[in-house]
Amino acid sequence: MAYPKIELHVHLEGAVRPDTLFDLARRNGLPLPAHSAEELAQLYRFRDFAHFIEIWIMTTNVLRHADDFRRITVDYAEEAAAHGAVYVEAIFSPIERTWRGVDWDALYTGYCDGAQEARELHGVEMRLTPDITRSAPLEDAELSVGYALRYADRGVVGIGLGGEEALYPTASFERPFAVAREAGLPAVPHAGEAAGPESVRAALDVLHAHRIRHGIRAVEDQALLTELAERRVVLDVCPVSNVRTGIVPTLERHPLPQLVAAGVPCSISTDDPAMFDTDLTRELEAARTLGLSPQAAYEAALAGVLCDAATRARLGEIGRAFDWAGA
Numbered sequence: 001m002a003y004p005k006i007e008l009h010v011h012l013e014g015a016v017r018p019d020t021l022f023d024l025a026r027r028n029g030l031p032l033p034a035h036s037a038e039e040l041a042q043l044y045r046f047r048d049f050a051h052f053i054e055i056w057i058m059t060t061n062v063l064r065h066a067d068d069f070r071r072i073t074v075d076y077a078e079e080a081a082a083h084g085a086v087y088v089e090a091i092f093s094p095i096e097r098t099w100r101g102v103d104w105d106a107l108y109t110g111y112c113d114g115a116q117e118a119r120e121l122h123g124v125e126m127r128l129t130p131d132i133t134r135s136a137p138l139e140d141a142e143l144s145v146g147y148a149l150r151y152a153d154r155g156v157v158g159i160g161l162g163g164e165e166a167l168y169p170t171a172s173f174e175r176p177f178a179v180a181r182e183a184g185l186p187a188v189p190h191a192g193e194a195a196g197p198e199s200v201r202a203a204l205d206v207l208h209a210h211r212i213r214h215g216i217r218a219v220e221d222q223a224l225l226t227e228l229a230e231r232r233v234v235l236d237v238c239p240v241s242n243v244r245t246g247i248v249p250t251l252e253r254h255p256l257p258q259l260v261a262a263g264v265p266c267s268i269s270t271d272d273p274a275m276f277d278t279d280l281t282r283e284l285e286a287a288r289t290l291g292l293s294p295q296a297a298y299e300a301a302l303a304g305v306l307c308d309a310a311t312r313a314r315l316g317e318i319g320r321a322f323d324w325a326g327a
Contacts, residue, residue, distance in 0.1 A: 003294050003327045004318050005280055006301035007080060007269045008089045008188075009213050009236035011131075011162075012069075012111070013060040014272025015076040021274075024071075025062040033058050044275050049194045049245045053164055056275070057096065064102055066110035073114025074121060079273075081122040083280040087315055088126045089188075089306060090115070091160055094147065095133040095140050104147050112154035125315075127307055129188050131160040132176060134168035141176040149183050157306040160213065161189035161203075170195075170202035177207045186210035186306055188236075193247055197221035204233070211236060211304045216247070218264070219255040229263035234304030239286045240278040241271035256290040266292055267301035295324040 016024075018037035025032045033055075034040040043059075046052040063069065073090065080088050094107045115126040130148050132141045148156045159180040161173055170191055177187050191203035193214035200218045203209040204227075215235035218224045228235070237256055242248045248255070259266055268287045270278050284294050298319050305312055 002084045003324065004086050004298060004322055005080075005084045005284065005294075006087045006267065006298055006305065006315065007085055007280055008211065008234075008267050008301050008304055009091065009238055009269035009271055010076065010080075010088060011091045011093070011272050012072050012076055013063060013092060014056065014275045015079070015270070016063075016072050017075070017079075017274050020072065020075060021059065021062065024068055028062055028064045028068070030062045030064070032062060041277070044277070046245055049166075049247065050164070052245045052275075056272075059275075060093075060096070061100060063097065064100075066106040066113070069107060069110025070114040070117065073111055073126070074117045077114075077118030077122045077124045077126055080280060081124050085124055085280060086318055087305065087307070087311070088118075088124055089129055089157070090126055091129055091131055091162070093131045093133055093162060095136045095144050098140075104143075108147055108151045108154075108156075112151055112156070115155045125307065125311055126155065127157040128155050129158040129160050129306070130156065131162035131190075132173060134161060134163035134165065134173075138173075138175060141173060142179065145176045145180045145185070148180065148185060152185065156185070158186045158188045158210065161187070161191075161207070162213075163190075165190060165194040165199055170199050171206045174206050181208060188213060188306070190214055192217040193242070194245075197224050200224060200228075209233070210306065214238065214242070216242060216255050216259065219258045219262075225259070225262045225264065232265055232303065234265045234267055234300050235259065236269050236304070237266045237287070238269050238271035238283065239290065240283055241276050244276040251286055251290070254290055256287060256292060260291050260296075265300035265303055266297065267304055268292065268297045293324075294327070295319075
């Protein structure tokens with residue numbers, strides 16, 4: 001029996017399936033570093049996290065127009081719905097696109113239109129949490145927050161932080177996140193993935209993170225692990241992603257069991273499903289093999305959502321009404 005799912009960590013640019021990516025590249029007159037789905041699959045065999053970022057930039061460059069952003073949002077909503085998703089908090093990285101000449105309003109309008117269409121066509125509630133790119137100067141980070149605030153009434157519910165974590169410290173972004181927080185947009189940064197527990201600590205203490213995306217390296221610091229459990233800070237864990245980027249060597253050695261044993265609430269997501277050859281069902285089944293039940297993942301995700309109270313209540317009712325034992 002299919003069970004309901006909440007996904008809190010998926011990059012829309014990394015969810016574009018090969019056929020769509022090639023179609024957008026042709027339409028926009030931009031080359032891809034591959035000529036077929038098979039070549040693209042070879043390209044997506046990442047040596048490490050830095051290599052992943054390199055390929056990410058090369059492939060996502062083909063996204064240029066508002067309709068591109070709308071299309072990939074609706075496409076992922078359809079895919080997520082097929083796996084039982086009832087709610088998705090999706091990520092996009094606007095700063096990288098503006099560096100290549102894309103208009104800020106075209107970006108936000110496209111993604112927000114897509115989120116609205118996702119609900120109308122596929123019944124998936126979708127909210128948006130744009131990432132600040134770690135390599136961006138603070139002026140661009142602050143500009144990104146400003147645009148996010150302009151579109152808060154169209155489904156933008158938080159601000160993330162993504163990119164090369166080991167090269168650009170989390171604490172450097174205190175100011176733009178303070179602006180966002182004071183205006184009502186919580187922080188949902190990536191931390192504790194390519195860098196260690198000190199990055200998670202900075203996300204909590206400096207950015208005042210509502211949730212942590214990944215956060216798995218908190219297991220390296222027992223005091224931090226205990227604090228996460230006591231404060232009920234939700235970690236958005238993406239098991240297959242962590243293997244594909246080399247953060248953990250194998251799924252069997254993933255630290256999710258240690259997080260679960262410590263009492264840390266963990267939601268489960270796909271991260272970049274097209275690039276990592278995964279989907280929401282496979283991620284949750286992987287988590288199940290590591291000791292986290294689908295119901296526990298749903299309840300953790302529900303605790304971490306950034307949506308309005310009415311939507312949260314509906315999601316809670318879906319979880320309570322479902323026969324998890326029967327599934």
